Amino acid sequence: MNDRLLEQCTAAREASRKLIRLTSGKKNEILYKMADQLYSDAEKIIHANAEDLSKAKANGMSPHMIDRLSLDEKRIKAMAEGMREVANLEDPIGRVEQMTKRPNGLLIGKKRTPFGVIGIIYEARPNVTSDAAALCFKTSNAVILRGGKEAFASNMAVISSLRKALKEYDLENAVSLIEDTSRETAKELMCANGYIDLLIPRGGAGLIQTVVSTATVPVIETGVGNCHIYAEESCDFEMAKQIIINAKTTRPSVCNAAESLVVDEAIADRFLPYLIPAFQEAGVRLLGCSKSCALGNGIIEPASEEDFGREFLGLTMSVKIVSGIDEAIEHINHYSTGHSEAIVTNDYEKAQRFLEEIDSAAVYVNASTRFTDGGEFGFGAEIGISTQKLHARGPMGLNELTTTKYIIYGNGQIR
């Protein structure tokens, strides 16, 4: 590990020890101070952001990405407000679950505690900086952030502001940003066993793949979603259409948007013609299996094998006709990324089988996959959506940024 990263990791560990001693009330007070400081530094942050934006434009960044990178007073106000909202959430730290008295008199409870030091690697969205800092601080974790190099000046300005507020409490190292955006340093962070207790990558499939295959510290995979909607033969056509169009078109670039449509053979010749005009109106391109192409009147183009596994993140959808629920479940479990899948049906038994046998973080009956979101699930905040099975699965709120330890009260017990 390079000296500077080692120094940051050590400082973060020391800060994490201090964080453990803070009450929820104190943490909330500090979060409000951080939010106020951020907003009062808006001008500086916008100035730094302009620097990033001019480089990005010179490098030919797409307008969509430029928009994600841009900060203005309104967005900074929203970032500050987001920090205050996190302060207002219930604090999971310190809660003791399942406290039981054993026959030998030992009182054993499972207590929610912070991880210690969390690393977060993300791409070019500077609002993630304040967001991640707030969620980690609220759960008494120190955080080391490694943002994309495209947003470096903006991130640095945001972090300086937050650390200014933290310094008043001698806690500035609770939040830090890696100043070196090289791949080598990112790799060192991924392998900083003993220094980093948990690493969360937030970004596209490429970033997540790199982190998962490189990291030796514990990682939570987030966010790649090849989500399916399965129109089962007993479905209400209008409900199915509403759900499919909603899941595909309302925000096609997000991970809970649907990418794949699966239709029962028994209804395909009536359901696809019912659906296609709505797809055409929304500008959705369809890539289908041979059976669906035959029914698609030239509007459904032939899909390659890979298309069924693809996260299009745009107005394209794959279409697969299946013989029934067995093939539907097999197809979905084979191609899915384990994010969110939905069945539209009016058949009780098939609904239950789908819920039971689909191996994904969120499985829906008769609702859009777009609901897979911390806010929609009622968590108040979200650090990402886990598509792995260890520790956290689905939308992750504050609780998922905590671990537990057993606390045991005895009076001299020996074994």
Next chain:
Amino acid sequence: MNDRLLEQCTAAREASRKLIRLTSGKKNEILYKMADQLYSDAEKIIHANAEDLSKAKANGMSPHMIDRLSLDEKRIKAMAEGMREVANLEDPIGRVEQMTKRPNGLLIGKKRTPFGVIGIIYEARPNVTSDAAALCFKTSNAVILRGGKEAFASNMAVISSLRKALKEYDLENAVSLIEDTSRETAKELMCANGYIDLLIPRGGAGLIQTVVSTATVPVIETGVGNCHIYAEESCDFEMAKQIIINAKTTRPSVCNAAESLVVDEAIADRFLPYLIPAFQEAGVRLLGCSKSCALGNGIIEPASEEDFGREFLGLTMSVKIVSGIDEAIEHINHYSTGHSEAIVTNDYEKAQRFLEEIDSAAVYVNASTRFTDGGEFGFGAEIGISTQKLHARGPMGLNELTTTKYIIYGNGQIR
């Protein structure tokens, strides 16, 4: 991945899909059949074990390790009985937690589900084979086992027996053993992303270190314990002595045995002389800091810096004198492996601070660290003791072999 491992992984995944459809009642029936088969194959298993034992003796294996490797009728009976006990435990699979109705009418619940395929890498104890198979089967997970080469014939005989029982239900691939004990294949297993949902190493520090630094699939670290007992100045000397001697000497080779003693300076000159005769009687060698050596009458030998971080797994203990609770917490958090630590005290505030600030899986007040065990905690079964913070921390029972998914009942909701 080599062809044979790929074949096993694929077969295990198929079996895992079948396991999801079994009721608890059916799983228990099959577990009983497996136990019966194991016991009726005792002769064959003992024969295979004799082969392993003769090789082990020829290779000069230590008597202690020979004992761990040995099987006789009594031990096989105990293995079968262990499987029946697992059958009798409550099944966590299918339980729905925190089901809530959202304002939009969606009914969202968190359902306990299997991981899918679990890999377990372990050393030369053939009883782990039936034990791990039973715990994974009970939780509807398929399991791929990779045992030590020293126990290969024994493991193979145990697995053949279990698979014979499973075959009657067309489920033989729910449990399999890797027949090739090369390091290359072990490494392939550790990096079988998409095939292995969770990998658990069970064994010594060397094995666990190798797995953690090599694996790209999700891993739960188990079992290395440099456990501390801290005799705080207000402690009852007799209680402290009982706890220390119990934690150090009752089974020094296990991970919850104490390895390090921490003593407050204010009592060290009275407490150490009070304690030393009991250590001498038990044959415990003491390696201490300079202050403790000065008080040790030549019985405490000088410790090196590394000794404070060592898991001796035998009748040796390090001794550190500290100025008070601040230094004690700092020392323990620095050298501990995060397994189990205890304070012996009669000071309310210091007891609470110790519970709060010690960063370990199990933190005790006035009790022996030897209680960190699934059975002692009331879990009925244990797959290992996690010393990491992701997913599971401390003794892992059936619940820790499961993950969750969100199930959502809607009636046409779109966002």
